[in-house]
Amino acid sequence: MRFDCFDDPDGASSGDEEYSLPKENAVLETKDDEEEIGGISVADSGFSFPKRNCSFRSLFDELDIRDIDIAVGQTYESKKDLLVRLKILSVVQKFDFYVPESRPTLYIVKCWVRGCQWRVRASTIGDSPIFHVRIYQRQHSCSVTERSARSRKATPDILAFLYKEFVGGIGSGVVANHVAASLNLRYGIKMGYWKGHRTLKCARELVRGSYESGYSELPSYLYMIRRENPGTLTRLEVDELDRFKSVFIAFGGKYLGTLLMATTQDGNYNIFPLAFAVVDTENDDSWEWFFRQLSRVIQDDEGLAIISDRHKSIGKAIGKVYPLASRGICTYHLHKNILVRFKGSETFGLVKKAATAYRLQDFDELFHQIHQVNPDLHAYLVQADVSKWSRVHFPGDRYNLTTTNIAESLNNVLKAARQYPIVSLLEEIRMMLTRWFAARRKQATLMTTVLTTQVEELLQARVVRASLLDVQEIDQNQYEVRSGPNMHVVNLSQKKCSCRMFDVDKIPCIHAIAAAQTANVSRISKCHQYFRTEYLRLGYAKSVMPKDESCPLPNNVVEKIVKTPPVRTQSGRPKLTRAKGPYEIAMQSKRPRKAHCCGNCGHTEHNRQTCNV
Secondary structure: OEEEOOOOOOOOOOOOOOOOOOHHHHOOOOOOOOEEEOOEEEEOOEEOOOOOOOOHHHHHHHHHHHHHOOOOOOEEOOHHHHHHHHHHHHHHOOOOEEEEEEEOOEEEEEEOOOOOOOEEEEEEOOOOOOEEEEEEEOOOOOOHHHHOOOOOOOOHHHHHHHHHHHOOOOOOOOOHHHHHHHHHHHHOOOOOHHHHHHHHHHHHHHHHOOHHHHHHOHHHHHHHHHHHOOOOEEEEEEOOOOEEEEEEEEOOOOOOOEEEEEEEEOOOOOEEEEEEEEEOOOOHHHHHHHHHHHOOOOOOOOOOEEEEOOOHHHHHHHHHHOOOOEEEEOHHHHHHHHHHHOOOHHHHHHHHHHHHOOOHHHHHHHHHHHHHHOHHHHHHHHHOOHHHHOOOOOOOOOOOOOOOHHHHHHHHHOOOHHHOOHHHHHHHHHHHHHHHHHHHHHHHHHOOOOEOHHHHHHHHHHHHHHOOOEEEEOOOOEEEEEEOOEEEEEEOOOOEEOOOHHHHHOOOOHHHHHHHHHOOOOOHHHOOHHHEHHHHHHHOOOOOOOOOOOOOOOHHHHOOOOEOOOOOOOOOOOOOOOOOOHHHHHHOOOOOOOOOEOOOOOOEOOOOOOOOO
């Protein structure tokens, strides 16, 4: 494989040309300076409101005609542009035409009904390729019943222009049947599902560009984004035939491709996207490539924790690229598998308690109960590796992250954008990050507390409970904290508590808060620095800028070629959602419920009022 790396300050491709119809040429020109059509005053300067009463539909119909009608003196860049305009006009006015004469310098069009006077004659001047409309006979001399009997020009590309300009939107909620019904209501055009589908596809390409052109625009897009966002890392890979393989982008589609993403959590418990990539398929090579690019942004470290699902390719890639990091698996995915493979709600509840237990003795007790109730489930959990799914056995700092829900949430946000061409998909991600960073930067600026607002809310309830605990000093750093028969030992210097909530979450538990209050030590200082407002502000200090369309492109970027990857078009009606496996279908009626945990200690089976700590 050949790699194209655009990390230098001068490298990415051509681009975003617009091949739309010339709107400036759509003004209706007549022999007089101004002509009144259907009560609407039409002139080069625009139009006024109707001078006589008419329905909204008739008003819009007249505006359609004004925008697309032919006029003597109009110019078109090529014969093809003129033909497109004639096709659009014929669909709106419900007639058909034929071309009796067509030469490089002359183009004559007549109504298809023999003897009708409607015709257009256009020609070039000198060596210029521009066509000028010389003669335009607007009125038909044939019967409307004759000329409307044929409509061969109502092709999906022509209907797409009419739909986009005069009918409706192209959002993810719009389907083929909506397009067919809208065009039928507006222009009296009848079509089936497949024609409606092709029309909607063409309309979306008019707005977003085609899926094929999206790949050719990738180099220029990456160059302009990197130029406006210093520190942004991008990587584009093509094969030996210049066909697209994968793209990676970390800010500082279609064709059965797969969107990979890496996300984390900021100090205010918000989703913080790290990097995105689009690859041909989800396999060992693509995941290893993704993590190797990610390692250039987030380097391997013993304090790094990576939480993912149980995909084997992800595990292999992490082992190769991040050997020092601690790997955990998503407990939610584990719970779903258990619900499908094993029956018994009581056993499932024990698994959830074991996965979230903070203390080793609590985990051992629960795991022993699971073995007694269901030995097969116990063996399955052992095979899944307790160090990856249980909080107490996790070797690194997992904080409060036990699932990959933040990645799933981001995936849901981008659900509609995944149908876009690849450049449009990346631009949608960029706009999302721009909105998020702007809103969170403003939110962080308004915070007046040392700790973030979410952490403050979490500690507020703990402070109230901590005031009810009995504290006994052991030495300068250690304190014994009691609540009835329960006793815990807190070490303020090491930021540890025997309940292990302080150790794992990096936020003082109620025992640590009580001990710090007795020792007259700042409780804020015992929170991890990542939860401070100043760190949150630094995280959103940089803005995510859009691309600069006016920036000059270097030759190595303009000449870069990225072709459409090989793909096999699937037969049948196009599917917008992926096919679900048997486990997922079974899970639709078996969704794991969220366990109700105590707000003080985090354990289940009791609440804040009945808590003994």
